[in-house]
Amino acid sequence: MLVLGIETSCDETSAALVADGRTVLSNVIANQLELHRKYGGVVPEIAARRHTELIGYVINEALDTGGKNLRDVEAVAVTAKQGLVGSLLVGVAAAKTLSYALRVPLIGVHHIEGHIFANLLSNPDIPLPHVCLTVSGGHTLLVYIRGYCQYELLGGTVDDAAGEAFDKIAKFLDLGFPGGPVIDRLATQGDRKAFNFPRPLSKAKTFYFSFSGLKTAVINAFKNQLASGEALPLEDIAASFQEAVVDVLVAKTMRAARQREVSAVSVTGGVSANRRLREMFTDTCNRGGIKVYFPDLSLCTDNAAMIAAAGHARLMRGQSDDLSLDVIPNVPLEVQHAG
Amino acid sequence: MLVLGIDTSSYANAIGVVDDGRVLADFVFETRHESLSKIMLNVDGVLKKANLGLEDIDGFGVGLGPGSWTGIRIGVTVGKIFAYCTGKPVKGISTLEVLAYGARDCQTLICPIVDAGARETIYAAFYRSGNDKVHQVGDYYVGDLPGLAEMIKEPVVLVAADVPKYRNVIGQLLKSNTIEALESAPSGVVVALLAAASLQSGEHDDTLALAPLYLKESTAKAFVNKYLKRNQAAQQG
C-alpha cells in the first residue's frame, strides 16, 4: 500500500511516499531555516505563509522522486495534532483535498507518533515493548510503547523542551539558530567537565524533565565569566551544558527502562541526531545490557515519511478520518491500553 | 466551461459553480473557526446539489484575499491541490475585485474595503466599471481611513461587509454626500465568474505557485515585530 505523507506542523514543509509502511520511496523536506534564522526562532505567520507557497511543490517533488504519479497513491496521512495551528492547517487542507479528489482514505496523525515511527522505519526489528524518548525543539517526552499504536505516557518536560534549551542557550551565546547543531559542533572542542551545571530532576523518581533552571545556570556562569575578565571558554560552556542535558535524558530514560523491565530503548526527534547523546546512550545501554535504537539521521528532524508510516499503521488497524478532520495544536499523544 | 469558485477570506466557506456565465450554485456557509473542518464537506455538498462530480469541473477560481489570512490559506491550498489533482487550470482572484464586481452597475468610482485585522488598518483599491466588468485603477491601498479619504476626489461607491462604519467616517472626513455605500461580502460564485472569464481567454495561474495576495510585506513584519517584542519581554521577565 502506497501512502503519501504530509508534515507541516512547524517550519519544515515535507511530503513523502512510503510503501507498506516500511519502504521510503521519497522524503522531500523543504527547510525554512533561512527565513527564521534572523529571528532566532520560528515565526508562526512566516511559517504558515511559506507552507502555503511550498506545499504543492513538495507534494509534486515527492511523487517525482518516488517515481509514482497521483493515481498510485492509496492513502494520505497528515500531521493534524500537535504543532503551530497556522502551519498544521495548510498540510491538513492539502491532505483532505487530495483524499477527496483521489478518493483515498485520509488519516490524521499525531506529530509525536510520527517521531516514534521514524525509529520503527529505520529499525523494523526493534523489540516491543520498549521505552521511547522523543527529544526535539518542541518536545521532550518519555513513552512506554506496548505495541504499535499502543502508548503509555511516562513523563514530559515541565518547562522547556530539550531542543528548546539548546536553541535558547545558542541564542544567548549568539551562536545562531537552530542551537542543537552549533552546540554539538562547538562542544567537540570543549571540556565537558569545565562547568558543573545542575542536572534538574535527575534524581527524582518521576519521569518529568525541567531545563529552565539549567538554562539560568548556564547564563549565570557566562555572566560571571564575563565579569571576571577572563577569556570566555565558549567551547567549554557548550560542552558542559550539552553534557548536563544529555546526562538527564539518559538517566531518566534508563530509569524508565529498568522500571518497565524492557530490553530496549529508542531515541527519536531532532535532538536524537546529537552526537554526544548517541554516544552516551550507546555506552550506558551497552553497560546495562539494553539495546538502543536511533532513527537514520535523515528521519530525526520533522519529515513526512514518519507521518506516512504512522498513518499506514493506523490504517492497518482500521482507523481513518473523514473529511471533517481538523487540526488540534495542543493535545497529548492518544493513549491506548491493551485489553 | 464549468468553473468551481472558492473564497474563504471572511471565515465563511463561499462556494459557487458557474457554466459559461450561468450560475449553477451559489452558497455562503457561515463557518467562523470551522472553515477547515467544513470546507471539503461544503464543496462536496455544493457539487452534489448541482448534480456534478469533481471530474466535471473544467477549472477553478480561488479568492486570494486580502482578508483573514488563515482562512485564505485554506482556500488557496484547496484550490491549488484541486487543480493539481485534476490537471485543470486555476485562477486566483483578488477579494477586492470580487467586492468591486458587486458594484459594476455604478458609474462612479468604486472603492472596495476590507478590514486588515490590525487596529485602524484597512485594505482598499479603486475600480471603474465598463463592459460588465470592473477594472482596477491605481495600486492597492494599505493604511488608515483618513489616508484613504484623502485619495477620494470624486463621487464614490464604497463596497464592504461592514459598510456603514466606513461610510460614516469617510463621509465626515470629506464632508461630502457624494458617497454611496454598498454592502457586500466575498462570494464564491463571483470568484467563479471572474475566474471563468480569465480561463476562457486562456489566462491562468501557475498551479503550484498559487499564493495569497499579501498586499504588503509589512503585514508579515508587523507579526515579526510583535513576536520579537514578546520574546524580549519573556527574556527580561
Ligand SMILES: [Zn+2]
Ligand atoms: Zn517534531
